[in-house]
Amino acid sequence: MGRIFVVDLEGRTYKCKFCKTHLALTDDVVSRVTPFLQFPQMGFHCRRGKAYLFNKVVNVTVGPHEERVMLSGMHTVADIFCCCCGQIVGWKYEAAHEESQKYKEGKFVLERDRIIDGVDTEFYIDTRPSISDPEDA
Template identity: 60%
Template sequence: MGSVVNLEGKIYSCKHCQTHLALSEDIISKSFHTMNGRAYLFNNAVNISVGGHEERMMMTGIHTVADIFCVGCGSIVGWRYETVHEKAQKYKEGKSVLERIKISGPDGSNYGSDADDA
């Protein structure tokens, strides 16, 4: 496994192990929703491993997606769009969705259902 990439700037990281995953400037959309709540579409994500491809029915139709995992701790953090069949949705191809419940924001906040540990 290669070395872990450290990002600079406003960083989204794994909630469990704080491994850097993406930059806020790479957010394409904050309007995604999953069974676990809100999710963000990122232009680029780092320090992830990609699972097997599968056809999944989404709100915008059937897409070929792959779950993505944090390389630091192995937690599932979201998914990546591999193939998008709808022309209007093509911008999602190769992009990663990180679920807010699985990541910490740039200000250190957790968006999960757990109460803050403060």
Template identity: 55%
Template sequence: MRENKVCTRKMGRLFVVNLEGKIYSCKHCKTHLAVYEDIISKSFHCRHGKAYLFNKVVNVSMGENEDRMMMTGLHTVADIFCVGCGSIVGWRYEMAHEKSQKYKEGKSVLERFKISGPDGSNYWISHGTHVGGSDADDA
């Protein structure tokens, strides 16, 4: 059975959710972040290369909302941070300003460079990495 809840804090203690199955975790501290089954798209790109759009992520805290101009238009997003080590691991779409991008609202992007894959592999930046905006080329 797969657990998929947001981490909680009770009386100053942080409770981290452990996931089962094919897990994506923080590259630095191995905190569980998402499961393979929750991937919506693998066609996203960021400054460091590939990124995946997930339906759900866990064990993250959110930064402040801000408007960012991305390849697919203006979006209100919030950076997301690993609760285990504080590393930025991606961003969450809070609002899409264009009708065709509304499907992204409430979804999160994890940068492949910042996470370990289900098999323990890490993604390394290649010399041909796309260095434009941070959004999908074609979702």
């Protein structure tokens, strides 16, 4: 087995929740909302909850291709794993069988409950800043 070289990203990042390895930049998020024609209000979802679609990710290994029926139709996907700890962190869209879903091909989905931000706290892209308590001001 060869040596693993880990890529460190600059900027606000998502990291593996289990080992803190850099996985993606927040700037590479394509969407947290899936533009389904029949389900316009739905977001990306996975087995364990919500997920985000990314143009690119780093420090992952790609598993074998398999056919999966998802809410948006049939897709050829491959699970992706953190290269350091081996935990599954999401999947890669290899092929979409429906024309309306072709935009997903070659993109990655990271499961929201398996990633943290660069400050070692869980965060969500759609989180709004809260107002401080008076005694904190």
